[in-house]
Amino acid sequence: MSRPDGASPDTPLGQAESAALLEPWIGPGTAYRGAVLAVSGGPDSTALMGCAALAQSCAAWTGRGFPLVVATVDHGLRPGSAAEADGVAGLAARLGLKHRILAWTGPKPTARLQEAARAARYRLLAELARETGADLVLTAHTLDDQAETVLMRLCAGSGPAGLSGMAPARTLDGLALGRPFLSVPKARLVATCAERGWPFVRDPSNADPRFGRARLRRLLPLLAEEGLTAERLARLAGRLRRDEAALSDAAGAALRDLRRPASGGKGCLVLDGAGLAALPEAVALRVVGLAVAAVQGAAKQAEASPYPPRLERLERIVLGEILPALRSGASCRRTLAGLLLAAGRGRLAFSPARPRRQPPS
Template sequence: MGCAAQAEGRIPLLVATIDHGLRPGSAAEAAGVAGLAARLGLPHRTLAWSGRKPTAGLQEAARSARYGLLAGLAAEAGADLVLTAHTLDDQAETVLMRLCAGSGPAGLAGMAPARPLDGLTLARPFLSIAKARLVATCEARGWPYVRDPSNTDPRFGRARLRRLLPLLAEEGLTADRLERLAGRLRRDETALAAAAADALRDLRRVDPRGDGRLILEGADLAALPEAVALRAVGLAVASLREVAAAPPVRLERLERALLDALLPALRAGTPCRRTLAGLLLTADGGRLTLAPAPPRRVPRATPAGDES
């Protein structure tokens, strides 16, 4: 991690290792990193991911814990920049994983070279550099490195896709081309996101009831290109769900609600309602209204012997 405050023209660094506790040798590996950091004259901290580990979505949970621990240490150290060593290979694998999951342009844009992280900046300076080049650099300088066995564990989707990359490269789908695809989609997604934010600002209408609903002008929404309309409504949904700290809405669910039902209803002038991730979206009277969905009714149990 790097601290933004400079001392005599140099940026102080703090090396951090996350011990996830998922493999028997992880503690020894963390100690090895600490030893190398000491030889290089760099301060080092080992952070442990403690507590129970989930049986499903283990890698996703580990990633979330890792970034949380790094952000906490950065705040403690007074740093405002967290650096990770994600490489071109990692980017290619990420794009493939999201392609398999049916992601849209935002997902296929892959990992950003820099993004916000809990009030800090997370940056990936090696994102356009092949992993083989980093390995060669370590070998040339005599720096020891460890190969994580989970990277080849077939239980994990990323590891299975990693084995396919050489075969895909033979057909022309190289890591470089996947990275180039991600960059192009990231560029386009940035433009679409800006257009959607502008559109949402223009579409919002004052809610006379003032009860936390969000009202959008229906005719103007229906006249937008669908890609912009989808993102504008997605931003509106996200703004209401942030209050409840809810996870993002999946793209296909938003598409089904908006493109298949609500937009056609607005264009036809017919009422339509759809529930989406705890919200009720209502197209009626030339407006699209977003509000918390009412609680579901719990069916009453029929007493034993009651045949009515």
């Protein structure tokens, strides 16, 4: 199957094309001071490292001295992971790039292991960036990764924000995280490594059926036969990300307009009930979510959840109970994410909920 731009899905990236993808991040005129390249040794990240080295050798890029550090996180979860990290170090040296191995030490959880490993990986990468004076971390997520992410979140019941997938750029603990290859099929990066002679390894966990992402990965070819290709899933993510940004902006403006003086002191927030009830439900839902986050941040209480409420519960309480109460003039009190939401007398008030009484021991 050919791509809309005419390129075959397994055509290697040329030097000019890869440099164009990387230029906003590490090219001439970039606003960043330095970058950490996250390289596991797989084909995607190996291509990122190799293409970055090639780009820096371009005539237009030479003499800049933009600081790049390649980082490999050794999670210590598989035999041979240390040798794989050493292999990345060897290729980095061959390409003229600095390299660091970051070890994930300490006890490993038995449940949600991949999530814990991901969190540890980003924490270690951010720590290295700060240590080296870099303000950017680049990963090699691909079009295929985006499609898998959208499918995983669809299976989890995510709304538009979740189905918008991975953003090309986001913040990471005060730094920037960039994904320059998010529009590139994985097969093209594999072909790039093969053409350039860059050795890579394949992580067996990527095909391990114990993990949900690996199971969904096996479904993608079947879905593509029905027309649901990785490109279309990625296009869906982009459209939803665009729409979600517009709705979020509208919700932020509405929150500012609807806030009223709160008499409950610090950690309380009050919204105009009639104005909230008159908003489109998609915007009203986000306004309440933003208000919950604002109160959580102001209260800083252990009882308040550090995470946003799940969409299903937010919908059930806001759309099913709070908004109908505001429209009818009835009173309604519900708890959500460690907060008390009280609707009545034309207002919706947010305040920290009282801790539940512990049963006697």
